[in-house]
Amino acid sequence: MVNRRSVIGAAVLGGGVVAIGGMAAREFAGGQGTSSARATSGGSLLVPKLYSGERENGIRVFDLNLQRGVSQFFKGIDTPTIGINQSYLGPTLEMRAGETVRMNVSSDLSETATVHWHGFHLPARADGGPHQPIAPGSTWSPSFEVKQRASMFWYHSHAHRRSGPQVYKGLAGAIYVRDDETERLDLPNDYGVDDIPLIVQDRAFNRDGSFAYSTSMHNVMMGMTGDTLLVNGIVDPVFEARSDLLRLRLLNGSNARFYRFGFGDARAFMQIGSDGGLFEQPYRTDNIVLAPGERAQIVVDLSDGRPTSLSADSLETMGMMGGGMGNRGMRDRGDRMGGDMGTNGGRRGGMMDERRRFTVLNIRPAAQRRQVNIIPSQLIALAPIEPETAIKTRRFVLQMGMNMMRGGGFTINGKSMDMQRIDETVKVNTTEIWQIENASMMAHPFHIHDVQFRVLDRDGRQPSPQDTGLKDTVVVAPREVVRVLLRFEDYTDPELPYMYHCHILEHEDAAMMGQFLVKA
Ligand code: C2O
Ligand code: CU
Ligand code: CU
Numbered sequence: 001m002v003n004r005r006s007v008i009g010a011a012v013l014g015g016g017v018v019a020i021g022g023m024a025a026r027e028f029a030g031g032q033g034t035s036s037a038r039a040t041s042g043g044s045l046l047v048p049k050l051y052s053g054e055r056e057n058g059i060r061v062f063d064l065n066l067q068r069g070v071s072q073f074f075k076g077i078d079t080p081t082i083g084i085n086q087s088y089l090g091p092t093l094e095m096r097a098g099e100t101v102r103m104n105v106s107s108d109l110s111e112t113a114t115v116h117w118h119g120f121h122l123p124a125r126a127d128g129g130p131h132q133p134i135a136p137g138s139t140w141s142p143s144f145e146v147k148q149r150a151s152m153f154w155y156h157s158h159a160h161r162r163s164g165p166q167v168y169k170g171l172a173g174a175i176y177v178r179d180d181e182t183e184r185l186d187l188p189n190d191y192g193v194d195d196i197p198l199i200v201q202d203r204a205f206n207r208d209g210s211f212a213y214s215t216s217m218h219n220v221m222m223g224m225t226g227d228t229l230l231v232n233g234i235v236d237p238v239f240e241a242r243s244d245l246l247r248l249r250l251l252n253g254s255n256a257r258f259y260r261f262g263f264g265d266a267r268a269f270m271q272i273g274s275d276g277g278l279f280e281q282p283y284r285t286d287n288i289v290l291a292p293g294e295r296a297q298i299v300v301d302l303s304d305g306r307p308t309s310l311s312a313d314s315l316e317t318m319g320m321m322g323g324g325m326g327n328r329g330m331r332d333r334g335d336r337m338g339g340d341m342g343t344n345g346g347r348r349g350g351m352m353d354e355r356r357r358f359t360v361l362n363i364r365p366a367a368q369r370r371q372v373n374i375i376p377s378q379l380i381a382l383a384p385i386e387p388e389t390a391i392k393t394r395r396f397v398l399q400m401g402m403n404m405m406r407g408g409g410f411t412i413n414g415k416s417m418d419m420q421r422i423d424e425t426v427k428v429n430t431t432e433i434w435q436i437e438n439a440s441m442m443a444h445p446f447h448i449h450d451v452q453f454r455v456l457d458r459d460g461r462q463p464s465p466q467d468t469g470l471k472d473t474v475v476v477a478p479r480e481v482v483r484v485l486l487r488f489e490d491y492t493d494p495e496l497p498y499m500y501h502c503h504i505l506e507h508e509d510a511a512m513m514g515q516f517l518v519k520a
Contacts, residue, residue, distance in 0.1 A: 048174060060095055063106075065085055069170075098145070105139065109136055113134050114129065116158035161511075223507065252291060262288070282377070312359075433485055471484070501513030
């Protein structure tokens with residue numbers, strides 16, 4: 001099974017974009033797909049079940065059980081997995097802004113886990129980080145008000161030094177927050193029909209079918225990657241589209257891999273939102289880069305009736321090290337992070353030796369489709385970005401330390417995560433600038449709990465349009481300095497901190513994480 005993927009990967013790298021478009025089209029037409037591709041591809045996309053909980057006394061209650069299971073990603077081959085209310089991943093939790101929710105999270109696992117609500121603004125005690133462990137056999141029941149704007153968020157393990165292996169095995173799921181403002185917009189909004197979450201995760205397998213997760217020095221340094229792409233837990237899924245406009249919500253739920261998403265036929269699409277909500281206006285592009293933890297919402301037009309495929313090129317994250325990448329790696333990153341993101345996308349894919357192209361989704365427009373409607377040109381209003389309201393600037397320096405060669409050593413401001421140590425204390429009801437400086441040779445997705453922030457600049461330059469929405473995770477390229485603006489609205493706690501960390505989960509587990517308090 002692993003081989004099949006490499007065979008396809010190699011063929012596509014040689015042939016470039018046209019080849020993959022053509023290959024997909026032939027398969028859909030029932031022609032000569034390669035037999036190796038036919039062995040496992042063609043499964044229908046699985047859309048996670050939508051779970052809206054139950055209303056009890058005005059509160060929306062979700063019952064979530066962490067459980068062990070067995071999944072078949074390849075026919076006839078069992079893979080031991082972890083899921084929430086099912087064997088792999090969990091249902092999509094649906095909730096509305098303004099509601100109060102309670103999560104009853106019980107665990108049948110044999111090790112301590114946690115469930116973190118990634119992207120949520122909530123009290124530290126409800127955050128689900130390493131300070132809220134769920135022991136085997138116990139139940140954790142946090143309750144909080146949904147203060148988010150409508151967007152797709154996600155939940156996943158944040159267990160102390162165990163996030164990587166637990167997420168890899170399946171402890172993750174999507175969250176849809178709804179609100180009136182976005183539902184008034186004329187956007188595809190029918191879950192599972194024209195509004196689809198895509199949880200993108202690369203995985204490596206052992207011969208016996210089990211996940212090949214390992215914390216070798218290489219995997220700790222580079223993060224754990226795999227050669228097979230799972231999309232909502234399915235390999236090479238096919239989706240039959242019943243509408244001309246299809247809204248896809250992408251979540252890079254991988255442990256470490258960065259992707260550039262685009263269509264096999266290079267068609268343009270609209271990006272309508274990022275991590276924490278919709279943009280003010282749709283942004284027309286032909287590619288999107290997402291690091292682990294990041295999300296994007298896109299709308300693609302299928303009114304030409306042609307089959308297409310969404311693909312993901314793996315991006316090199318090292319800057320100056322590694323197999324002669326040198327300047328080429330840096331230059332590519334410059335393109336990616338600088339303003340000009342829309343020009344070429346995956347077309348250069350075959351140039352990079354470390355690169356790999358995955359098929360995310362084969363899309364086959366049905367003969368009978370809901371007619372196209374036009375995407376509104378105005379989406380939602382965002383608060384203006386006003387750096388002058390910040391009362392201070394805090395610096396965060398990301399480094400690879402001296403003990404890197406012993407399988408660790410990623411630090412923030414020279415420190416490794418210590419659950420007993422508070423690294424930063426912010427005052428409630430204030431605005432700050434966080435200046436994140438990457439002094440290492442690798443790109444890191446920097447994630448901050450509790451807030452949705454705005455990107456101010458990268459190396460002093462204006463962020464690209466894809467960076468201007470609400471963010472909770474931001475990529476910082478090697479040697480780059482990124483400034484973000486954050487406002488700490490409420491929820492003080494004298495003792496319990498929130499986290500900030502690299503969202504490459506092996507780096508997080510290797511202690512590339514710090515803690516901050518929000519104080520009265
Ligand atoms: Cu998605 Cu602190 O994590
Ligand atoms: Cu988070
Ligand atoms: Cu990192």
